[in-house]
Amino acid sequence: MNRRHFLALSAHAAWAQAVSLPMWGSFITRNMKEEQQFDAIIVGGSYSGLAAGMALGRAMRRVLIVDSGLPANRHTPISHNFITQDGIPPHTIAAKARAQVERYPTVEFLSERAIDARPTGSGYYLHMDSGAVYSAKKLVFATGIRDVLPAIPGFPECWGISVLHCPYCHGYEVRDEVTGVIGNGEKGFELVRLISNWTKVLTLYTHGRSTLTKEHLSALSAHQIAIVEGEVAELSHEHGQLHGIRFKDGSAHSLHALYAMPAFEQHCPIPQELGCAMTEDGYIQVDGLQRTSVPGIYACGDSTARLRTVANAVSAGTTAGMMLNKELVVEEF
Numbered sequence: 001m002n003r004r005h006f007l008a009l010s011a012h013a014a015w016a017q018a019v020s021l022p023m024w025g026s027f028i029t030r031n032m033k034e035e036q037q038f039d040a041i042i043v044g045g046s047y048s049g050l051a052a053g054m055a056l057g058r059a060m061r062r063v064l065i066v067d068s069g070l071p072a073n074r075h076t077p078i079s080h081n082f083i084t085q086d087g088i089p090p091h092t093i094a095a096k097a098r099a100q101v102e103r104y105p106t107v108e109f110l111s112e113r114a115i116d117a118r119p120t121g122s123g124y125y126l127h128m129d130s131g132a133v134y135s136a137k138k139l140v141f142a143t144g145i146r147d148v149l150p151a152i153p154g155f156p157e158c159w160g161i162s163v164l165h166c167p168y169c170h171g172y173e174v175r176d177e178v179t180g181v182i183g184n185g186e187k188g189f190e191l192v193r194l195i196s197n198w199t200k201v202l203t204l205y206t207h208g209r210s211t212l213t214k215e216h217l218s219a220l221s222a223h224q225i226a227i228v229e230g231e232v233a234e235l236s237h238e239h240g241q242l243h244g245i246r247f248k249d250g251s252a253h254s255l256h257a258l259y260a261m262p263a264f265e266q267h268c269p270i271p272q273e274l275g276c277a278m279t280e281d282g283y284i285q286v287d288g289l290q291r292t293s294v295p296g297i298y299a300c301g302d303s304t305a306r307l308r309t310v311a312n313a314v315s316a317g318t319t320a321g322m323m324l325n326k327e328l329v330v331e332e333f
Helices: 003-019 021-031 047-058 090-101 167-174 185-195 214-222 310-332
Strands: 037-043 063-066 107-110 114-119 124-128 133-141 145-148 179-182 202-205 226-228 232-238 241-247 252-254 257-260 263-266 297-299
Touching: 037 047, 037 124, 047 063, 047 090, 047 107, 047 310, 133 310, 167 185, 167 257, 179 185, 185 202, 185 214, 241 257, 297 310
Parallel strands: 037 063, 037 133, 063 107, 133 297, 179 202, 179 257, 202 226
Antiparallel strands: 114 124, 124 133, 145 263, 232 241, 241 252
């Protein structure tokens, strides 16, 4: 698309959308160039999106991968528990993956943010924040989630470095160290019970009045896991490496690692706007083939599952790409 056509398309699309959706769709249909039409558009170009892109590229499908460049684990220095890539920085894995996907001529990349999608008779339009519009027979959302971190000074700086979400990803590196868990109630109990497999020097910080049951308290006591109910004032650290936890009453504990399961939200609202069903926990609902509840839309990666590992994201992305291609084959044959 040359600059003149791009500007005309952007202005006309914005005007038509404001006037009426049918007019907007009609204009795009009449003016969509052949090079803007794809078999599949993948929204999200991190591990899961790249894996889906490779599967589809190798299946001879014309693919566009749209990525805004903000992976959820961008603050994490080292990735673990991914066979052949254990101990490698996440950005190194992502860069190598992208370079390999770029070798397939049917896969294209776009460094933009998707802001809207609309169904058509034969697929979907995807609208970018630049005003550009692309069409595809199928969509794949590999957009991940955004962590909603608690308003505790020092928490954001330590997140992914010494304040951790996953013992399978990072637990071995802080095994047997002085460790804490921020949590309360059933979720806090389940997390501290899990972490007890990696260290016995363990404290549960409820960050306020405990909501643990008598059964929880009895089990924690039996395993010598201390409980502290003080409200956390801040995390002391140096360049993200945790030194201790301070409380509003002035007390403090030394810590080497802290686990937490903060709230999260979907990084991209488009799947919900298109009608994709969500789970009770806030993930995009998919079946075993990575299909959402909306025909022609697939989802994979952290936006669909609690298991936030690179290996799981790659597996789900590969599955989505393969199953999407099979769906196209069945439709075309």
